[in-house]
Amino acid sequence: MTGRRILPMAASAALLALAGCSALGPQGGAPAPAPRPIGASTAPVGGTCNAQAAQQAVGKSSTAQVVEQARVASGARMARVLRPGQAVTLEHNAERLNLRVDAGGKVLAADCG
Numbered sequence: 120m121t122g123r124r125i126l127p128m129a130a131s132a133a134l135l136a137l138a139g140c141s142a143l144g145p146q147g148g149a150p151a152p153a154p155r156p157i158g159a160s161t162a163p164v165g166g167t168c169n170a171q172a173a174q175q176a177v178g179k180s181s182t183a184q185v186v187e188q189a190r191v192a193s194g195a196r197m198a199r200v201l202r203p204g205q206a207v208t209l210e211h212n213a214e215r216l217n218l219r220v221d222a223g224g225k226v227l228a229a230d231c232g
Contacts, residue, residue: 168215196215216229
């Protein structure tokens with residue numbers, strides 16, 4: 120009778136050991152780090168906006184690259200592109216860069232808020 124009880128216990132122990140191994144990372148150590156989201160910026164996150172430092176964007180097309188370069192240069196935490204006639208929130212945010220563009224997407228002005 121004891122031989123019959125040992126076999127299921129041994130099988131359970133083996134399954135537990137295998138389950139523990141499958142939770143380990145690629146080299147049997149810590150789990151692998153999560154991949155970076157696609158398109159994530161490695162630029163500094165920023166803080167308070169300095170619009171003067173973002174003036175280099177004026178006259179350029181408001182591509183994602185130009186907007187991000189202006190955000191980083193200004194030190195802002197975030198940036199938004201404001202098109203003619205676009206409804207915008209009116210609260211002032213000292214960490215936000217605003218790039219005002221014409222109908223063609225050319226940057227006309229850079230300010231904070």
